[in-house]
Amino acid sequence: MKPLLSRTTLGDRPAPPERIVHLGLGAFHRAHQAWYTTRAADADQWGIAAFTGRSRTLADRLTAQQGVYTLVERGPDGDRHETIGSIVRALPGSDTGAFVEAVARPETAILTLTVTEAAYRLAPGGGPDLTDPAIAADIALIKTFAGVRVQSTVPTPATVLGRTLLALEARRRIAAPALAIVPCDNLAANGEAVRNALQTLAGQVSPALRDWLPTGVSVVSTSVDRITPRVTAGESTRVLAATGHRDEAPVVTEPFADWVLCGDFPSGRPAWESAGARFVDEIGAWETRKLWLLNGAHSLLAVTGRPRGHTTVAQAFADPACRAAVEALWDEAARHLPGVQPDDYRKALAERFTNPRIEHHLAQIAEDMLTKLRLRIAPVALLERRAGRPATASLAALTASGIPLSDIDPRLEETQ
Ligand SMILES: NC(=O)c1ccc[n+]([C@@H]2O[C@H](COP(=O)([O-])OP(=O)(O)OC[C@H]3O[C@@H](n4cnc5c(N)ncnc54)[C@H](O)[C@@H]3O)[C@@H](O)[C@H]2O)c1
Numbered sequence: 468m469k470p471l472l473s474r475t476t477l478g479d480r481p482a483p484p485e486r487i488v489h490l491g492l493g494a495f496h497r498a499h500q501a502w503y504t505t506r507a508a509d510a511d512q513w514g515i516a517a518f519t520g521r522s523r524t525l526a527d528r529l530t531a532q533q534g535v536y537t538l539v540e541r542g543p544d545g546d547r548h549e550t551i552g553s554i555v556r557a558l559p560g561s562d563t564g565a566f567v568e569a570v571a572r573p574e575t576a577i578l579t580l581t582v583t584e585a586a587y588r589l590a591p592g593g594g595p596d597l598t599d600p601a602i603a604a605d606i607a608l609i610k611t612f613a614g615v616r617v618q619s620t621v622p623t624p625a626t627v628l629g630r631t632l633l634a635l636e637a638r639r640r641i642a643a644p645a646l647a648i649v650p651c652d653n654l655a656a657n658g659e660a661v662r663n664a665l666q667t668l669a670g671q672v673s674p675a676l677r678d679w680l681p682t683g684v685s686v687v688s689t690s691v692d693r694i695t696p697r698v699t700a701g702e703s704t705r706v707l708a709a710t711g712h713r714d715e716a717p718v719v720t721e722p723f724a725d726w727v728l729c730g731d732f733p734s735g736r737p738a739w740e741s742a743g744a745r746f747v748d749e750i751g752a753w754e755t756r757k758l759w760l761l762n763g764a765h766s767l768l769a770v771t772g773r774p775r776g777h778t779t780v781a782q783a784f785a786d787p788a789c790r791a792a793v794e795a796l797w798d799e800a801a802r803h804l805p806g807v808q809p810d811d812y813r814k815a816l817a818e819r820f821t822n823p824r825i826e827h828h829l830a831q832i833a834e835d836m837l838t839k840l841r842l843r844i845a846p847v848a849l850l851e852r853r854a855g856r857p858a859t860a861s862l863a864a865l866t867a868s869g870i871p872l873s874d875i876d877p878r879l880e881e882t883q
Pocket residue numbers: 490491492493494495496518519520521522581582583584585586626627651652653654691692693694695696697
């Protein structure tokens with residue numbers, strides 16, 4: 468049997484030093500941030516310690532191959548393979564001690580996150596829900612362990628922000644240099660949302676943490692774009708046949724990739740722009756364009772395509788009824804996206820959604836639908852209503868989900 472992929476496959480170059488920590492190791496991190504990092508001009512300076520959210524399967528698979536994996540870029544006409552070496556350690560998210568230690572290391576300059584939108588547990592208005600028992604329990608736990616820096620038995624907060632704050636408290640205690648936190652989830656104004664939520668929670672933990680946070684942490688806003696479906700069984704066999712490499716943790720993604728970032732990196736960052744990332748002073752409109760047009764359409768296809776018997780985005784988009792619903796939603800959204808070329812993006816999206824070789828399952832997109840509809844489609848309906856128009860397409864999309872409008876956003880009922 469062929470040996471597993473390893474650093475030897477990369478020509479035995481030394482692993483880059485660990486200066487980035489990631490939480491939420493899954494398909495997307497490997498197809499996006501880890502890929503940009505491996506392609507950056509200074510890739511040899513930036514290694515990633517990547518933690519899963521909780522389970523250890525992917526961490527164990529990657530550890531067995533020294534973090535190295537194959538990225539399969541699946542275009543409409545064929546596959547392109549690339550071996551990625553930026554992840555230097557892969558760990559289970561359940562190892563809070565290792566996470567706290569990794570974030571608190573003074574050499575760590577960046578913490579990236581891809582933990583799903585729902586995992587931030589933000590209330591509809593944006594801030595953290597302090598009445599949420601899991602958040603209340605995390606605050607109590609961080610208060611109790613605020614003195615703990617690095618221990619093998621660090622307790623595990625239940626929430627992502629709780630885990631992050633525990634690690635930041637450890638960093639504060641050793642007076643480590645300022646850290647950049649880079650949320651890469653499909654949340655509107657993700658940097659601002661995470662910054663405000665952390666600040667609110669820190670205020671509940673201690674005055675010391677609250678006062679340190681604004682200078683100890685810079686939260687960067689991002690818009691992330693690359694359609695990366697869950698990896699299906701059989702991919703390892705296809706990779707072996709195509710590359711001759713045995714890989715138990717390949718990832719499949721589309722050729723398109725975009726990463727827009729806005730904010731400061733006080734302790735430095737990889738030259739991600741050399742790999743195509745864009746650094747901007749104003750991100751809101753780009754972020755909204757992507758969330759409403761791409762993610763909004765995905766959510767719409769999930770709620771309308773599944774009852775019509777479709778299982779993937781490409782199948783649903785090929786159905787004239789679903790496609791018409793998407794185009795109508797795009798028409799409504801585009802009216803509120805001046806200055807960011809919504810028509811060009813729509814055209815490109817239609818091609819991306821049509822890629823028949825990307826098996827993006829509607830069932831995966833349908834997870835946590837309430838949070839997604841709130842962020843991606845409800846704002847369009849509200850804007851259309853306020854402009855005196857019926858919001859037919861956006862309201863139809865929300866209604867098709869079966870979730871009461873009042874649960875999605877009570878303001879939707881006020882505008883009826
Ligand atoms: N896949 C894409 O095409 C894509 C594109 C843009 C953005 N994103 C963002 O990345 C996120 C992850 O996508 P993925 O494809 O990597 O999914 P994935 O299922 O492969 O990985 C998700 C990761 O998040 C962790 N996680 C999930 N819920 C959590 C929770 N409640 N607390 C802590 N950790 C949790 C999981 O353990 C896992 O490590 C998406 O939810 C989205 O916000 C994905």
